[in-house]
Every structure is written in C-alpha cells, then in structure tokens.
Amino acid sequence: MIATLQIFLIISAALFSIGLLAALSRRHAIFILIGIEMMLAAANLNFIAFWQFSPVRAPQPVGVMFVIFTIAIAAAEAAVGLAMVIAVYRHFRTTNVDQLTRLKG
Amino acid sequence: MNSVAFAVIAIFTLVFAVAAATNPRLMHAALSFAVMFVGIAAFFFLLGAEFVGLVQIFVYVGAVAVLIVFTILLTRRDAEERHGFKWGGVVVAIGVFVGLVWAILKTNSLPTLPYLVKAVTVKEIGTTLMTQDVWPLMCVGVLLTAALIGALVLVMEDEP
Amino acid sequence: MRAEDVDQVFVHLKGWVLSFLVGHVPDWLVQIASSLLNIAMLLGVFLTLFALMSVFERKILGRIQNRYGPNRVGPFGLFQPVADGIKMLIKEDIVPARADKxxxxxAPIGMAAAAILALGVIPYGNNMTAFVIDGGILFFFAVGSTTELAVFMAGWGSNNKFSLLGAMRAIAQMISYELPLIITVLPVVMVVGSLNPDKIVHAQKYYHFGFVPNWFVLTPWGATAFILFFVSGLVESNRTPFDVPEGESEIVAGHMTEYSGFKYATFFMAEYLGMFAVSGLAVTLFLGGWHAPLPWLGFIPSYVWFFAKLSVLLFVFIWVRGTLPRIRVDHMMNFAWKFMLPMAFTCFVSAAVWHYNGRRLSGWLWSFAIIAIVYVTLSLLLDTRRKFAPRTYRFAE
Known part of the structure; x- marks a missing residue:
C-alpha cells in the first residue's frame, strides 16, 4: 500500500464521520465538543494532505498556515465551550443536552 | 517503511477515535481523545509538517485535553449517570462516510503524485506569518484574548 | 590522538558499529538501528546519572544537615542505588480495589516516556544530538506538556482524595509556571532566529575580547531569563521548595500516594529525568551548551563540558532543596502570575532592545536599565510586608 492522497482523504473522512457520530449520538455536552474537535482535526489533516500532494508548490506554505490558524481557533472554541458546559452545569445541574430544553434559566 | 508506518498510525488513530466517540466511561473517552491527537500529529510528521504536529500535541494534549478532564471533574456528579445514545447519529455518520468515500474514489482530477515529503521549515512558517499572514495573525490574537475573557466571565461565580 | 578525535569518539564509534550493517541490510533497517543506538545510549547515560544522582543527593543533603548520609552499601555507600533498586523491584505492587486499573x-508510563523523549533533543556534545529536528525547543515543550495529563491520570486513576488533590495542585502549578518557562526561552529563540537547539548552541560559540564567552547568561536579559527559567524548572520538576503537590506533611505523597513498588520507582525516575531535561535545556539555552568557558580549554571534549555544567546545575537543585522550606501554595501561585510572568515579558522586551542596539555596550546598558526598572517597580508593588491582615479562607464547596 503506497500512501497516496486518496488514502489520506479516506482516513480523514473516517475521522470526520467518527466525530460526527460523537457529536450526534452522545448526549453529554462534553462529547459534542469532542466530536467537533475531531471533525476540525479531520479538516486539518485534509489541508496538510492537499498541501503536500499539490502539483504546484506555492512559495508560501498555505496549507500549513491554514492549519495553524485552525488550531488556534479550535483551542479558543474548546475553552469557551467548556466554560459554557461548566456554567450550564452550575445552573441546571446536568450536562445532558436533551434535558436543557428551556431557553430561560 | 513509510507505508508500514502509515498503516500503523492510521489504525492507531482510528481505534482511539472510535474509543473517544463511543466509550461510555467519560474519563477513558477523554483520554483516548488525547491519544488520538498524538496519532494525528504523527500523520503531520509523515506529511512533512513537523511544526504543525508539535503545535497540535502542545495545544491538544497539553491544553485542551487537560481542560476537558478538568471539566469532567467539575461536573462529576453528572459523569457517573447514564446518558442516552442516539442510534440515528450512527446511521447519519455511516451515510456521510460512504458518501465521502464514494466522492473521493470517483474524483479523477485528484493529483496522483507519488509520496515525496517536502518538509516545511519553521523559518518559512515564521516568515509567512510575519509577512503575508500578519493580519490573520493579529485577528487570531484578538480572538484568543476575547475567548479568554469570555471563558473567564462565563465561569465566574456571581457575587453573593 | 588529536583533540577532535577524542571529541568525536562516540560519533565515530556509532559510525563504526553501523558500518557493519550498511550494504548487508536495507537502508531503513540501518536507520532503525541508528535510532536504537541513540536511544540505548541516552537511556544508559541518564539512568546511570539517575542512580548516581540519587546517592549523591542523599549524601549532599546529609552534609548540609550535619550527618553522613548513606555510607553502608559498598565503598562510600556508592552501591546504595543498587540496593534501592532491588528493594523497589521485590516490593509488592498494590493496586487499590476501586482504582481505575x-x-x-x-500514568507512570506516560510520565517516564515524556521525560525520556524530552531528553532526546538536547545536544550533549559536538554532533551528539539524539534526535535532530527543526523545531527542537518546541518538541521539548510539546512533550513536556503531556506530563500534566499523566499526572492527572495518576490522580484520577488512584481513586483517592489525596491523590486527586495532589494532582490538581500539581497541574495548577505546572500550568502556571509553564508560561514563564516558555516565555523566558523566547528571547533566546528570537536572538538566535531558530528553534533548533544545535543552532542555539552554535550561536554561543564565539568569545568577546578573546576570553569572555558569548553565552546568553552574560547579557542582562539572559541572566534574568536564566534565573526565571531555573526557578520555573524547579517548579516543573516538583522539587523543594516547590514540592507542594507531594507535600508529605499535607497530602501524603500527592498523586503518587497509591503507587508502590516499581510503579513508584518509575515516577521517581521520571521526576529525576525531567530534572535532567530542564537542566540540560538551561545549559543549552543560556550556558553555551557544550562550548568551553575559555577558548584555550577547548581541547577538553565537548560532552565533558556539557555534563560538567549539568552537574553544577544539579548541585544547585540539591543545594536549594537542602536550604529552603516549602512555599505555601497560594504564595506560589501569586509569585507565578504577579512576578514571574511580567519579568519574563520584560526579558523579551529587553532582548529586543539589546538586539536593535547592535548588541553593543549601549544595548547592554539599556536592557539592564529596563530590567532594573521593572524589577524595582514590581517589588514595590508586590511588597506586602506592612500589609498584614487576618487570613481569610475560602473552602471548596
């Protein structure tokens, strides 16, 4: 098996689907975050793979730049998301997203 | 050798990803999540983007995973009880996966170049960050500051 | 035998061993053999150093406290680590019944692996870096940051209040002091223009006036950064006076409470290896790596210089342990965020000023002035000697 672009893309698709599964199936708020992070990681893998296999070599490492910014934004998203989980837990005493049905506290 | 390494890393990453997504024990799932990111970082190493792999480990294993386990700890009363599991998500995920694989295999315009690592140096990344991408960098700085303050405000306890 | 041959003896030895393989086996096998040789060497050297350190630490501590220290096993008690090792190996390995097995x-495996990986990127001598990578410094910190997760795993997996409390304390202090640790490295990275440890060592090669080495510790920002780095290193390796996570008079042994036998020994080893790694990085970044302090001492092999500098730093580690009492946990946190972090940023600014003044005397004086002003201001602002108030407690819910 030679590592080609297709195989990287398939791995990344699998990772994305697993993330989607975690985000859709699990009812715990933290797992939804984990699923989103996984999907972002899959997208990062795609960026790097396309950058590495692109036939024309751009002077700037564009794919790498994209991934660096994505990681920074994903980290910010995780921090805010987890802070929200904690705030929600303080208020409703649960982190199950199915039980959070009221918009008003 | 690279294909062997590739297969090993792929299996490693996907196994831990599945564990992170489906393990009913919260803490084990969160730790599998951290290990999965080591696998993804290994992919980045294979693809010649060492810097990104290291940043990935640094940010995800060092910071985000610690945040997640702390959140689990702080919401622990909830961690023990059973949460539901929707089987609809599995169907959707499998559907999306099949669709994506079909699309990937059907596309003819994908470059079928041989695997040749063109590594990127830290210097190149730094130069690009400071010249072409300096405005996005500033925006990310502002965004991170805002996220930091926002997270703090969210979890701050109300004054009694 | 010329000095260069002595200097490169280990490099030549490795090349000689590998020359038996070249041509007989595929190339990737030679690569793997080369890596395995590096790993074996690294482990051999540092586990020996760990054994020596454990006995010398006890002896020096004994001297500081006016007693002998271990002197029963072997000549001068030098075989003490062997006895300790056997004791650790034959102890019963207890896992708590309700633990997350x-x-x-x-947890101990993750901790030891992180410490050993971090040792890999440090240049131990001329051409003697086990793992050459473009972003070596980043690798060091990336690997080091996984230690937090291992500590948390130890605390959580033991299912014990003291373990969890110890782990929380350890993680809190590690995260707080990781910031000054990394930010004090940045001036060096900025001045050299590379994240590669070999290039950082190379940048400190020259001598001013023929005898003053071009080490970064001899500049004002470098000296400040070195001290801050060293203190942060003390905290990161959980050493006294910052051994709050395992303060035995408060929370038994912190996250290591439920560990016994060989697993405990692994934790112990990981802690020492982490200490070697931080000291090694301090030598690389600020103390000129494997370069001799005086140009005419260059005939002594590079690795001897590296390990001499490392031993001096390790001695300071022991010395501090024998001298200072443990710091209270809130004082430690205040110190990190109110003093260490601003000072670390000041080093950064000061290094920039030094660089843009052409790295001459005027830049030297300007950067010194900046650091002095910030230091005096901070110490005036943070002075609490006259502000004693009744202590307030805030309990966990």
Whole structure:
C-alpha cells in the first residue's frame, strides 16, 4: 500500500464521520465538543494532505498556515465551550443536552 | 517503511477515535481523545509538517485535553449517570462516510503524485506569518484574548 | 590522538558499529538501528546519572544537615542505588480495589516516556544530538506538556482524595509556571532566529575580547531569563521548595500516594529525568551548551563540558532543596502570575532592545536599565510586608 492522497482523504473522512457520530449520538455536552474537535482535526489533516500532494508548490506554505490558524481557533472554541458546559452545569445541574430544553434559566 | 508506518498510525488513530466517540466511561473517552491527537500529529510528521504536529500535541494534549478532564471533574456528579445514545447519529455518520468515500474514489482530477515529503521549515512558517499572514495573525490574537475573557466571565461565580 | 578525535569518539564509534550493517541490510533497517543506538545510549547515560544522582543527593543533603548520609552499601555507600533498586523491584505492587486499573497503570508510563523523549533533543556534545529536528525547543515543550495529563491520570486513576488533590495542585502549578518557562526561552529563540537547539548552541560559540564567552547568561536579559527559567524548572520538576503537590506533611505523597513498588520507582525516575531535561535545556539555552568557558580549554571534549555544567546545575537543585522550606501554595501561585510572568515579558522586551542596539555596550546598558526598572517597580508593588491582615479562607464547596 503506497500512501497516496486518496488514502489520506479516506482516513480523514473516517475521522470526520467518527466525530460526527460523537457529536450526534452522545448526549453529554462534553462529547459534542469532542466530536467537533475531531471533525476540525479531520479538516486539518485534509489541508496538510492537499498541501503536500499539490502539483504546484506555492512559495508560501498555505496549507500549513491554514492549519495553524485552525488550531488556534479550535483551542479558543474548546475553552469557551467548556466554560459554557461548566456554567450550564452550575445552573441546571446536568450536562445532558436533551434535558436543557428551556431557553430561560 | 513509510507505508508500514502509515498503516500503523492510521489504525492507531482510528481505534482511539472510535474509543473517544463511543466509550461510555467519560474519563477513558477523554483520554483516548488525547491519544488520538498524538496519532494525528504523527500523520503531520509523515506529511512533512513537523511544526504543525508539535503545535497540535502542545495545544491538544497539553491544553485542551487537560481542560476537558478538568471539566469532567467539575461536573462529576453528572459523569457517573447514564446518558442516552442516539442510534440515528450512527446511521447519519455511516451515510456521510460512504458518501465521502464514494466522492473521493470517483474524483479523477485528484493529483496522483507519488509520496515525496517536502518538509516545511519553521523559518518559512515564521516568515509567512510575519509577512503575508500578519493580519490573520493579529485577528487570531484578538480572538484568543476575547475567548479568554469570555471563558473567564462565563465561569465566574456571581457575587453573593 | 588529536583533540577532535577524542571529541568525536562516540560519533565515530556509532559510525563504526553501523558500518557493519550498511550494504548487508536495507537502508531503513540501518536507520532503525541508528535510532536504537541513540536511544540505548541516552537511556544508559541518564539512568546511570539517575542512580548516581540519587546517592549523591542523599549524601549532599546529609552534609548540609550535619550527618553522613548513606555510607553502608559498598565503598562510600556508592552501591546504595543498587540496593534501592532491588528493594523497589521485590516490593509488592498494590493496586487499590476501586482504582481505575488501566489509567492507574498507564500514568507512570506516560510520565517516564515524556521525560525520556524530552531528553532526546538536547545536544550533549559536538554532533551528539539524539534526535535532530527543526523545531527542537518546541518538541521539548510539546512533550513536556503531556506530563500534566499523566499526572492527572495518576490522580484520577488512584481513586483517592489525596491523590486527586495532589494532582490538581500539581497541574495548577505546572500550568502556571509553564508560561514563564516558555516565555523566558523566547528571547533566546528570537536572538538566535531558530528553534533548533544545535543552532542555539552554535550561536554561543564565539568569545568577546578573546576570553569572555558569548553565552546568553552574560547579557542582562539572559541572566534574568536564566534565573526565571531555573526557578520555573524547579517548579516543573516538583522539587523543594516547590514540592507542594507531594507535600508529605499535607497530602501524603500527592498523586503518587497509591503507587508502590516499581510503579513508584518509575515516577521517581521520571521526576529525576525531567530534572535532567530542564537542566540540560538551561545549559543549552543560556550556558553555551557544550562550548568551553575559555577558548584555550577547548581541547577538553565537548560532552565533558556539557555534563560538567549539568552537574553544577544539579548541585544547585540539591543545594536549594537542602536550604529552603516549602512555599505555601497560594504564595506560589501569586509569585507565578504577579512576578514571574511580567519579568519574563520584560526579558523579551529587553532582548529586543539589546538586539536593535547592535548588541553593543549601549544595548547592554539599556536592557539592564529596563530590567532594573521593572524589577524595582514590581517589588514595590508586590511588597506586602506592612500589609498584614487576618487570613481569610475560602473552602471548596
């Protein structure tokens, strides 16, 4: 098996689907975050793979730049998301997203 | 050798990803999540983007995973009880996966170049960050500051 | 035999061993053999150093406290680590009944693996870096940051209040002091223009006036950064006076409470290896790596210089342990965020000023002035000697 672009893309698709599964199936708020992070990681893998296999070599490492910014934004998203989980837990005493049905506290 | 390494890393990453997504024990799932990111970082190493792999480990294993386990700890009363599991998500995920694989295999315009690592140096990344991408960098700085303050405000306890 | 041959003896030895393989086996096998040789060498050297350190630490501590220290096993008690090792190996391995078995088992492994990986990127001598990578410094910190997760696994997996409290304390202090640790490295990276440890060592090669080495510790920002780095290193390796996570008079042994036998020994080893790694990085970044302090001492092999500098730093580690009492946990946190972090940023600014003044005397004086002003201001602002108030407690809910 030679590592080609297709195989990287398939791995990344699998990772994305697993993330989607975690985000859709699990009812715990933290797992939804984990699923989103996984999907972002899959997208990062795609960026790097396309950058590495692109036939024309751009002077700037564009794919790498994209991934660096994505990681920074994903980290910010995780921090805010987890802070929200904690705030929600303080208020409703649960982190199950199915039980959070009221918009008003 | 690279294909062997590739297969090993792929299996490693996907196994831990599945564990992170489906393990009913919260803490084990969160730790599998951290290990999965080591696998993804290994992919980045294979693809010649060492810097990104290291940043990935640094940010995800060092910071985000610690945040997640702390959140689990702080919401622990909830961690023990059973949460539901929707089987609809599995169907959707499998559907999306099949669709994506079909699309990937059907596309003819994908470059079928041989695997040749063109590594990127830290210097190149730094130069690009400071010249072409300096405005996005500033925006990310502002965004991170805002996220930091926002997270703090969210979890701050109300004054009694 | 010329000085260069002595200097490169280990490099030549490795090349000689590998020359038996070249041509007989595929190339990737030679690569793997080369890596395995590096790993074996690294482990051999540092586990020996760990054994020596454990006995010398006890002896020096004994001297500081006016007693002998271990002197029964072997000549001058030098075989003490062997006896300790045997004791650790034949002890019963106890796992608590309600523990999370997998996590409990994996925690010491993760900790030791991180410490050993971090040792890989440090240049121990001329051409003697086990793992050459473009972003070596980043690798060091990336690997080091996984230690936090291992500590947490130990605390959580033990299912014990003291373990969890110890782990929380350890993680809190590690995260707080990781910031000054990394930010004090940045001036060096900025001045050299590379994240590669070999290039950082190379940048400190020259001598001013023929005898003053071009080490970064001899500039004002470098000296400040070195001290801050060293203190942060003390905290990161959980050494006294910052051994709050395992303060035995408060929370038994912190996250290591439920560990016994060989797993405990692994934790112990990981802590020492982490200490070697931080000291090694301090030598690389600020103390000129493997370069001789005086140009005419260059005939002594590079690795001897590296390990001499490392031993001096390790001695200071022991000395501090024998001298200072443990710091209270809130004082430690205040110190990190109110003093260490601003000072670390000041080093950054000061290094920039030094660089843009052409690295001459005027830049030297300007950067010194900046650091002095910030230091005096901070110490005036943070002075609490006259502000004693009744202590307030805030309990966990």
């Amino acid at each position: 997998v996590v409990h088992f994996l």
